Amino acid sequence: MTTTPHQHLQTVIDHWHLLTDMLDTHVAAPWPPAGRMSDYLAALDLADAQHVARARTGRDELEVPNGGAPLNLTALDAIRTTELALIGTADWLASVAQRPAVTVTTRQGWTDELHRQAVMLAARDAADPRRWSWTATATRTPVHAAVWLQQRLASVPGPFRPLTVQQHDRIAHVATEAGTRVGLALAILRRRTAVPYPCPHCRAREVVVLGADGAAPVVLCEACERTWTGQGAAA
DSSP: OOOOHHHHHHHHHHHHHHHHHGGGSOOOOOSSOOSOSOHHHHHHHHHHHHHHHHHHHHHHEEOOTTSOOOEEHHHHHHHHHHHHHHHHHHHHHHHHHBOOOOOOOOOOOTTSHHHHHHHHHHHHHHTOTTSOOSSOGGGOSHHHHHHHHHHHHTTOSSSBOOOOHHHHHHHHHHHHHHHHHHHHHTTOSOEEEEESSOOTTTOOSOEEEEEOSSSOOEEEETTTOOEEOTTOOBO
C-alpha cells in the first residue's frame, strides 16, 4: 500500500514527541537483526552483527562531556534534518502562495467609519491564525509546519493561492522524506535490506531482510520466493 504525503506528515505529527524523547536514550538494536532467522542465516550474519555492534558506539552515540546521558545521534540527525526541511518548506511556500495581508490606503482619520472598519479588517486579516509566520517562535515548529503543509495539500480555505503542480510535488517530496526519516529513526517503518549472501536453495544473490518496524522480521529470496521467519520456517 502506498503511503500518501498526508500520511507521511501525520507520522511526523503523531510521533515527534517520541523522537525528541529518544535524544538521551541509547539506540535500538542494529538492523538487520542478528537474531536467529535460520541456522544458515545465523551463521552467515554473526560476523556482520558483531561488526555493527562494535561500530554503534562510535557512530550512533555521543558521550556528553559532563557525564550525563549519551545523546542518540540517530534521533538528533532526524530531528535536525526534519525540522529544517519542514520549516524551510513552509517558509518557501508561504512566500509564493500566501496572500499578503490587506493594507489600508483610505488616508482618512480614525473618526471616519469606513477607515476604522477597513483598519480592523486589515488587522484581523494580518492576524489570521491560518497564516504561516516567519517570526512567531511558538508556531515555527516541525509539528506546526507539518499540520500547515497538510492543510495546503488539502486546499483548506484561507489567505492562500491554489497550489501549482510543481508546488504540490515539492511538498509531497519533502513530506515523504520527513515521514520516512522519522519512521526509520523510531523503527516504526518496515525496512528492506539486501543480504550479501546467496540463497541456500537457489543460490541466487537476491536475498533481502524485511523488518525493523516492530513486527517479526522476514528473510525473502526474491528469485525463488522462499521465506524464513524468526523460527526458521520456510515457505
